[in-house]
Amino acid sequence: MPQPRYDVIAIGNAIVDVMAPCDDALLEELELRKGGMTLVDTARARTLYDAMGPAREISGGSAANTLAGLAALGLECAFIGQVADDQLGEVFAHDIRAAGIDFDTPARAGDPPTARCLIFVTPDGERTMNTFLGASQFLPPAALDEDTIASAAILYLEGYLWDPEEPRRAMRRAIEVARGAGRQVAFTASESFVIERHGDDFRALIADGLIDILFVNESELASLTGKASFEDGVASLAGQVPVLVATRSARGAVAVAGGERVDIAAEPVDRVVDTTGAGDLFAAGFLSGHVSGAPLRECLRRGAVCAAEIISHYGARPEADLARLVAERTDSLLQG
């Protein structure tokens, strides 16, 4: 097996986040499910945008955020995702390339426009997301460069993108290519509603041994396993994937791999400003340790430090010097 050209290649939604603070009363008025992610159509996106306060635009997308974290930590990364040939598509492409990530998926002409996620952030820092998938859902299998996928140590996939049909086909094909090249496949479940719709698919992927590293949060774990208790859920999945990472927001995280289980606390944060991207950056920190063969505890600590950075400011792309933070706070044995 040739030396990998990339540490991680990811397939994900190519989204620009449109973020504004709001109070809880506005969520109620708009009938938004606090803390959740909901897909919206053009008309609903218009209604929500009209009701939103002055906003800022910052590139997002779950897997793309994870890559931005990995690139900031010095890993070689590539991204595959579909933007439209419009201004927000340019913004997304600029930001991901400026983060040092290779991104070559051609922009798609015509409608729909580039995906955006309207994010309402309440004073407690909780984010409520409303995603207009736009061009993102039309990522065709033909957009995959199979040689590139085969050349990455880890293929990283986001569950959000499993919902639309074309990207799902593209991701299935990417898994075949990566497995065929002897690479690892990492998967983030993304949101419990995705599991409600596609749980059988995910369980089959796991049962078939196609997932090497699985990231879930508490509600995703419950949806995936049907177990109401966190511990029962962990016990039920732990034997089925080589590496299981289960995050629990302020209550820390658990990883199980090679028969070993490690629990860690969450990294303290002065003030939670905006939780958007917490899971994405946890995955970045964890994988940055994993690719270097770090001990499980070190991988988890890296995840916690990266998640703490992202929730201390608006937006799901890192602002601080992540590599320095990780070096300072994890007593890392890995330098670089």
Added chain:
Amino acid sequence: MPQPRYDVIAIGNAIVDVMAPCDDALLEELELRKGGMTLVDTARARTLYDAMGPAREISGGSAANTLAGLAALGLECAFIGQVADDQLGEVFAHDIRAAGIDFDTPARAGDPPTARCLIFVTPDGERTMNTFLGASQFLPPAALDEDTIASAAILYLEGYLWDPEEPRRAMRRAIEVARGAGRQVAFTASESFVIERHGDDFRALIADGLIDILFVNESELASLTGKASFEDGVASLAGQVPVLVATRSARGAVAVAGGERVDIAAEPVDRVVDTTGAGDLFAAGFLSGHVSGAPLRECLRRGAVCAAEIISHYGARPEADLARLVAERTDSLLQG
């Protein structure tokens, strides 16, 4: 004279700021004049954007920022400015309306696109701006609703927009309308390069008694008066405009009106993150006092508090509750 419908109507550039942190070495490499504002064409904008790190987009524009501050302080405001019929134009229009400001200038079809300002922010918080004027420079005199202009207590104009020909004609006409309706005209000089190009125009406006309230910073004062010393500059202009406001960044500000002169210190800030919009928000605070007939010192203190808020975070639109800040920090006799 009928009761004004608006407190302030402004004519200005309709711009989306594209902001990224950078180090001083990048400014040198790109041959950027630190702290300045430079107009750039499409090719230069492309070069600079390609060299810029991951960015965020936040609505900007000097006069529009001032209105956002005024609206946050509870004043009734309207904005006139030209966006293109594109995604960044939608972003600008959304953000200004969401701030509670009336904005009815129709978007302009076709090229060029909506204006953007590429802002490099160095670790000292200084911003270096590169403005692609795009659609903004094609604001036609026909876009003015003269009844609306006549219905505002203050017409606020930004010097930046004096440079392109069509908006300059529109602004000259707006001054006639406002003066004809017995309203006040406020003018911000914006940047010394504008004065270098149009100083004779500005001096003629002042000599003709068409400017009631003039905002300048130190370098603009020097360009406008030809006096190297700040005190000489103030002395030279003070008698020529009813209200002169001269800001000096960290060294505070001076106002002269009705024979009275007041000097104030700058408001302390924990950390200067990004100075973009400092002058714009100083003007907002000052005018919010002025329209209520507040004493000169109170007007200046309001300006200082608003400027301090804006430089404590990225972006030139207020994030904190400005009205509360002003009430807390100015011992304001004016409530609301």
